[in-house]
Amino acid sequence: MTNLLWTTFPYIALTVFAVGHVWRYKNDQFGWTTRSSQIYESKLLRLGSPLFHFGILGVFAGHVMGIAIPSSWTDAVGVDDHIYHYVSLVGGVVTGVMTCAGIAILLYRRATVSMVRKATTTNDKAMYLVFIAVLITGMMNTIGVNLFGPGYNYRETISPWFRSLFTLNPKPELMVGVPITFQVHALLVLLLFAMWPFTRLVHMFSAPVGYLVRPYVVYRSKEPVGAGRKYGKAWEVPARPQPRKWL
Numbered sequence: 001m002t003n004l005l006w007t008t009f010p011y012i013a014l015t016v017f018a019v020g021h022v023w024r025y026k027n028d029q030f031g032w033t034t035r036s037s038q039i040y041e042s043k044l045l046r047l048g049s050p051l052f053h054f055g056i057l058g059v060f061a062g063h064v065m066g067i068a069i070p071s072s073w074t075d076a077v078g079v080d081d082h083i084y085h086y087v088s089l090v091g092g093v094v095t096g097v098m099t100c101a102g103i104a105i106l107l108y109r110r111a112t113v114s115m116v117r118k119a120t121t122t123n124d125k126a127m128y129l130v131f132i133a134v135l136i137t138g139m140m141n142t143i144g145v146n147l148f149g150p151g152y153n154y155r156e157t158i159s160p161w162f163r164s165l166f167t168l169n170p171k172p173e174l175m176v177g178v179p180i181t182f183q184v185h186a187l188l189v190l191l192l193f194a195m196w197p198f199t200r201l202v203h204m205f206s207a208p209v210g211y212l213v214r215p216y217v218v219y220r221s222k223e224p225v226g227a228g229r230k231y232g233k234a235w236e237v238p239a240r241p242q243p244r245k246w247l
Helices: 002-027 043-068 071-076 081-112 114-118 122-147 158-166 180-198 200-205
Strands: none
Touching: 002 158, 002 180, 002 200, 043 081, 043 158, 071 081, 081 114, 081 122, 122 180, 122 200, 158 180, 180 200
């Protein structure tokens, strides 16, 4: 069971994540979008979207720092465990609350605005359920365990386990004995990765980089009538033709 949960399932989820995006791009480029619903409602969107997106960026940065970067690297630059855990705790609480508030507003909007609700696919509904579960377990770990609880140094177990997957030298034994909320959180994140290519989350990889190098748009004004100019301006009323006088 240990190998199944912490070796086989992670590789399946990460493979589906990678291959699924390639498949989705080749077969559904027109569907590679957020399917924006701003036209249906914008007031709640203007409040919830920045909270969610800035919050999730902070959460992502915190996970990269805590899981992808070994503790020996932060020690080498003078960031000891006390400073690291203080920064990660404060940052995790702030960005976690922002993300939860943002997703709550967006889900309320999606549930109460009929046109937005109709634009939600079944895959996205399932994704929202998993995403909410990821947020709940993540906040349980940050606030329940590390802030008000006994605390847990995940950099000694979860972080090296996760990195071992990418070095093709998996160490599932590191996850044995990890608190259950951390285990559930890790499995839900992997499940979210597997669902990612088939939901609106693909828009994360659609940054408008082309705007930086595309040719600029040339605007040309129309020439006014008269003075040898061929065309009049769009806002000018053309002169009426004078009636012909018969002698």
